[in-house]
Amino acid sequence: MMLPLAAAMTLACVSPWQPDLGDGRYRNPVLYADYSDPDVVRVGDDYWLTASSFSCVPGLPLLHSRDLVNWTLAAHALPRLVPEEAFASPQPGKGVWAPAIRHHAGRFWIYYPDPDFGLYVITAADPRGPWSAPVLVQAGRGLIDPCPLWDEDGRVYLVHAWAKSRAGINNVLTLLRLDAGGTRVEEDLGVIVDGHALPDYSTLEGPKFYRRDGWYYIFAPAGGVKTGWQSVFRARDVRGPYEARIVLAQGSTAINGPHQGALVDTPKGEWWFVHFQDLDAYGRVVHLEPVVWREGWPVIGSDPDGDGRGEPVLTHRKPTLPPEPRATPPTSDAFDSPTLGLQWQWPANPREGWFSLTDRPGALRLHPQAAVAPLSLAPYLLLQKFPAPTFVVTTRLELPSPGLGQRAGLIVAGEKSAWMGLQRSANGVEIVRGGDPAESPAVVSTAPAATGAIFIRVTVREHGCCEFSFSSDGHTFSPLGGLFTAVPGRWIGAKVGLFNDATNVSVAGPADFAWFRVEPLP
Structure with missing residues (x-):
């Protein structure tokens, strides 16, 4: 006998993980799911998060929140991977690596890398779509993790890292200057941060570019996915030289390799940092950390000894934002819609009739x-x-x-x-x-x-x-x-x-x- 649909779906509204504790506090991870290499942008009262999707289709998920704790899955920016023929079958570890999402000139921009083809950009007026077709900004193997910056003088810059598996080099960050449209490289400004020149640095990657109070900041992880840390580099000139500081590490916590994510603010001037933690079969889950600024440097998470190098928090008060109902990305599906739920993905570009x-x-x-x-x-x-x-x-x-x-x-x-x-x-x-x-x-x-x-x-x-x-x-x-x-x-x-x-x-x-x-x- 078939279980009645109403009974079958009764528990569907009960999420197996709830980050909002209901008392003004939250617990980490705020997303106990594999939203790898997250980046977040605030536009007005809304926060939009995207993440790596590798060869899973559709790619580039778009999650929405108004309090940085309760997230819903709103769309995907990449309905199919390009080039189409390259992803007709699963390509483990290939495809869409760490993206960056920004809002500029009334549009949302996502720059993303494919380590086998180069750096792409897509845009949309609404993050729920439709998104433009991918434009190849810079072709080449091993170019990864791009992030743009629209400077005050109108110039457009793009910082990116390198994958040694394709390019033969890594642990350095390169700066490009783009045309006004943000779709073509006009000048290669070379390496601006060299991890080889820093003590004990390896696998410097995942840069995120910001400007604040006359400083250029590059947030970038190093040390590897499972055991690394979050560094910040700052300079008065976009080309450097950049000072370096480690601002977040595991410390005394059980949160291994806390790094690679996004710095965001609130309308009331609070600062927060979103990053991942690698949990093997569970993927790279997403944490939220408070941020304070001290002498021009961010201090992320808890800093019990006051040395400026924070460590992750397990629970914390929620951001000072209007209260939002509890929300998590969808999981259960009654299959009563004309389209598949947003939670579903294929390991390759799907074919008609599946x-x-x-x-x-x-x-x-x-x-x-x-x-x-x-x-x-x-x-x-x-x-x-x-x-x-x-x-x-x-x-x-x-x-x-x-x-x-x-x-x-x-x-x-x-x-x-x-x-x-x-x-x-x-x-x-x-x-x-x-x-x-x-x-x-x-x-x-x-x-x-x-x-x-x-x-x-x-x-x-x-x-x-x-x-x-x-x-x-x-x-x-x-x-x-x-x-x-x-x-x-x-x-x-x-x-x-x-x-x-x-x-x-x-x-x-x-x-x-x-x-x-x-x-x-x-």
Whole structure:
């Protein structure tokens, strides 16, 4: 019996992670999800955040907040990756790296890098879109992490870093001068910050460019994703020389590698810093830190010894902004809309006919795709980010027509994956717990299926420990197969989602998912 839709979605409004404590304080992370390399801009009373998306499609998420704590997912700025042909299949670790978002001359601007092609820019009057097609500002391999600055004299500058894997160099920041339109390089001003000249610096990258009180500031992380820190460089001249100071590090906290993000202010003059922390399978989650200025330098987070080098806060009072209702990015989906929810992404540019929300009203229909091994590299996986340290995902799957060699189900995907679902073989319909720890997908365990419909669940506990289970009635669930520890993908966290494939697509049928429910771990 199918669980009634109202009952199935009752808990959908309960987020598995809530940063707003409801008493005027918040807890970090404010986004317990993989919004890597975040950048934020304030326009009036609104804050807009974008992040790296690598080869996930759509790319460049746009999140909105009015208090820097409660965030909603409003849009994506990049509906498909370019060049199109380069992303017809998953390209782990490639695609959209650290972007910068700014507002200038009545428009929103996002500069983003693709380390294999160069630096791009897109613009929009409204961050919800439509966004312009990407313009290649500077072609080249290894150019990453661009950030613009419109100076008071009308000149436009762009600072960027380098990826050693493509360019053979890194740990330096380069300055370009652009034309007035911000789309073409007029002058290469060379290296303005050299990490090799600084003690113990490595992997200097992710610069963000600001001007305040007659100083040029470059906020840039160094030391590596998992163990690094946040540095700030300042100069009176845009070309330097720049002084250096470390302003945020792990200190006595458990927040490893706190760095790479955005400096923002409030209408009342408060300052805040948004940055990420790498949490392996959970990706790069987003923290919010208070900022005070001391002798022309920012002090980020808590500074118990007063040395100017802050450390992350676990809880803090919220910014002094009008109260906002609690909000988090979407997770659950009733599949009752004509379009997919904003939380869903593909690992590559999707093709026509992969799915339908109208073939069977009130359900997501995934059409069968030719099976790819390992499954973790399949382009047709419909995925979303892990939303919390612990959570439960449940869905109802039905295979309405026969199809030998077909399998469909619920998957946890990273560089390795595990899944549970239905498989049609010579033995009939089986419940299968599978995975791809080796070069080809492997069946871990099977159980007989009474019908072509099943409830599937994955329970994710601390440290990404996943247990799959199934049910015929939606109430009593039985585990199948052993535990699976989620692992990240290439520069991204693990994801959870749905799939339908077959060894022979011509004889396979669709897979219908009635809903997708994400709720807190009891």
